[in-house]
Amino acid sequence: MLAKFQILILCCLLLTETEAMAVKSLPEMRADFLRAEKLIRTDQDAEYFKLADSLTDYALYPYLHYQWLKKNLDQNKAIEDFLLAHHETRYAGLLKNLWLRQLAKHKNWTELIKHYRSSSSAELQCNYYRAKYNTGQKKTALVAAKKLWVVGHSQPANCDPLFDVLMKSKYFTRDMVWRRFQAALGKGRVQLANYVKGLMGKKDRAAAELWLKVHREPQLVKKPDWHQGYRQAGLIFAHAVERIDRKNSIKAAEVWDQHKDKYTIPQYRVDQIERRLALGLAFRRDARAYSRLEKLNKSDQAVREWRVRAALTEQHWPHVAAALDKLDVKEKQQANWQYWRARSYDQDGKHQQALQLFNQLAGDRSFYGFLSAYKLNQEIRIGDRPISVSATEIAELASHKDFQMIEELRAIDRNQEAKRQWWYAVSRLKKNDILVAAKLAQHWQWDQVAIFTIAKAKYWDDVDLRFPVKYLDQVKVNARLHELDPAIVFGLIRRESAFNEKARSPVGARGLMQIMPRTGRQIARDLKEQWRSAQSLFNPEVNVKYGTYYYKKLLQQFNGHYALAAAAYNAGPHRVEGWLPDENAVAADIWIETIPFKETRAYVSAVLTYALIYQQRMQRNMLKIKDFMRDILPN
Known part of the structure; x- marks a missing residue:
């Protein structure tokens, strides 16, 4: 009996030793993961499974097996097993959407209905309602199809079978055709509008042809009898005014005011046009903007805020005060409108009330807080309160499966996939854990991600995290070369890329200071350097050199005005x-507040604010807010 027990112990020890020998190191698992991916790409399934079986405990196993399954979407049982085992991962959702498309392709309607969950994807919705239609739920499918059809853009091709049965059913109406035609032209989709026109009867088609003609030549509506008595004349006229407004709000307002009473126009369209014209005039700093905004039947946030800006453009302070009164409760608490309330008090002689409000704002680490400090002749305060997070909390979050996966993706240089996984993981966290995640990203020296993560938690006081001092050598060298303060360069980098040297915008701007390749090529020519490629803009040394050169050039073009140069860096010097004002100088704070582009308005205030924060972070004392607040002179 003892011998058998000893043999059993020996076997257990040998088994444990074998298992220990079989445990792979992290570098080995990473290497095997990359080999397994190659096996998937080359369709070596048997070898893949043999290797994948040894990686089931590796953090990236769900990502690995997802890659195999998306190439083998006919493996229904394997997919269901994956969705069950890895339902909490991002890859479960991605795989399910691919699988649902596969089920639709093979007309497996029952399985599709079983596994479908509500989706914003038109493609998946069309597949789902096709499944409903083909399993006998025809009314439900066709009623849903109506909403999918009446849109101003083309829907995915897989919607066509559903739309075919809709257009042959009693649910398809003349009103739907006109609604889609109007929606298509409203979005400038002329090709789609022409297609919809083909679905109309003879009389409607003639009216639609006129509408298309006016879309191309909106000035036609100024001619007498252009509308030929069509009942859609009012809607066509309103569309023409919108088209004119794209190029000239002043001309559009004149045409609208002169002719609108000649037509029957639905009230909702009257309200839309009146709002568009009033805002268009405000964007162009036209003197009639405030009056038109005041007369609108409805006020949304844009209308309320631009009413204040239109009054500021006029520098009519009683109008400013009245417009501020009409903001809603939440809007009134925002720093910018608090600042303008203090300014209006000051202009109205209510100096004590202005002083009190400026004092409240002066402690705020924002553009308007810094402006308030300037009004009080005080130094700015940046108020640093780092997040209180322990090393244990950071380690616990890092050990979570989602974040282990991110760490491994970064380790194998899959940074884009790591970012997607990061935002998926962060979206599932509570606020306090988001703060921990921000500190984890900072610990990983993932600056851009740390900055955006802490913003998601709406925590603004960890200055070290939000305003890292990186690429210091490149910034100092190039700032000195172009006679710029390093703080303004840091302000630009922080706003442009948040210190992501690999940043790339949707329009193709690259690197730390987001240089467009065409601009980079021109700068290289100016500097008498060889232009290598757009890829060179991801090199911090090249990017910072070109970015500082370009900003200095803009600064010289706009007579050394930091705010104008920042606006030009974002929106272009021509805009x-x-x-610029036509006649009289305008206070810089008013000019910045009334920049018509929301993005540029936010950009300028952010760059100047960040520059002042970096000034303190670097313990410099050269730039002051007064340097940014010189009056804007006429063109």
Whole structure:
């Protein structure tokens, strides 16, 4: 009996030793993961499974097996097993959407209905309602199809079978055709509008042809009898005014005011046009904007805020005060409108009330807080309160499966996939854990992600995390070369890329200071350097050199005005020239507040604010807010 027990112990020890020998190190698992991916790409399934079986405990196993399954979407049982085992991962959702498309392709309607969950994807919705239609739930499918059809853009091709049965059913109406035609032209989709026109009867088609003609030549509506008595004349006229407004709000307002009473126009369209014209005039700093905004039947946030800006453009302070009164409760608490309330008090002689409000704002680490400190002749305060998070909390979050996966993706240089996984993981966290995640990203020296993560938690006081001092050598060297303060360069980098040297915008701007390749090529020519490629803009040394050169050039073009140069860096110098006053100088704070582009308005205030924060972070004392607040002179 003892011998058998000893043999059993020996076997257990040998088994444990074998298992220990079989445990792979992290570098080995990473290497095997990359080999397994190659096996998937080359369709070596048997070898893949043999290797994948040894990686089931590796953090990236769900990502690995997802890659195999998306190439083998006919493996229904394997997919269901994956969705069950890894339902909490991002890859479960991605795989399910691919699988649902596969089920639709093979007309497996029952399985599709079983596994479908509500989706914003038109493609998946069309597949789902096709499944409903083909399993006998025809009314439900066709009623849903109506909403999918009446849109101003083309839907995915897989919607066509559903739309075919809809257009042959009693649910398809003349009104739907006109609604889609109007929606298509409203979005400038002329090709789609022409297709919809083909579904109309003879009389409607003639009216639609006129509408298309006016879309191309909106000035036609100024001619007498252009509308030929069509009942859609009012809607066509309203569309023409919108088209004119794209190029000239002043001309559009004149045409609208002169002719609108000649037509029957639905009230909702009257309200839309009146709102568009009033805002268009405000964007162009036209003197009639405030009056038109005041007369609108409805006020949304844009209308309320631009009413204040239109009054500021006029520098009519009683109008400013009245417009501020009409903001809603939440809007009134925002720093910018608090600042303008203090300014209006000051202009109205209510100096004590202005002083009190400026004092409240001066402690705020924002553009308007810094402006308030300037009004009080005080130094700015940046108020640093780092997040209180322990090393244990950071380690616990890092050990979570989602974050282990991110760490491994970064380790194998899959940074884009790591970011997607990061935002998926963060979206599932509570606020306090988001703060921990921000500190984890900072610990990983993932600056851009740390900055955006802490913003998601709406925590603004960890200055070290939100305003890292990176690429210091490149910034100092190039700032000195172009006679710029390093703080303004840091302000630009922080706003442009948040210190992501690999940043790339949707329009193709690259690197730390987001240089467009065409601009980079021109800068290289100016500097008498060889232009290598757009890829060179991801090199911090090249990017910062070109970015500082370009900003200095803009600064010289706009007579050393930091705010104008920042606006030009974002929106282009030609636009900024068009925003300069025609006659009298304008206070810089008013000019910045009334920049018509929301993005540029936010950009300028952010760059100047960040520059002042970096000034303190670097313990410099050269730039002051007064340097940014010189009056804007006429063009």
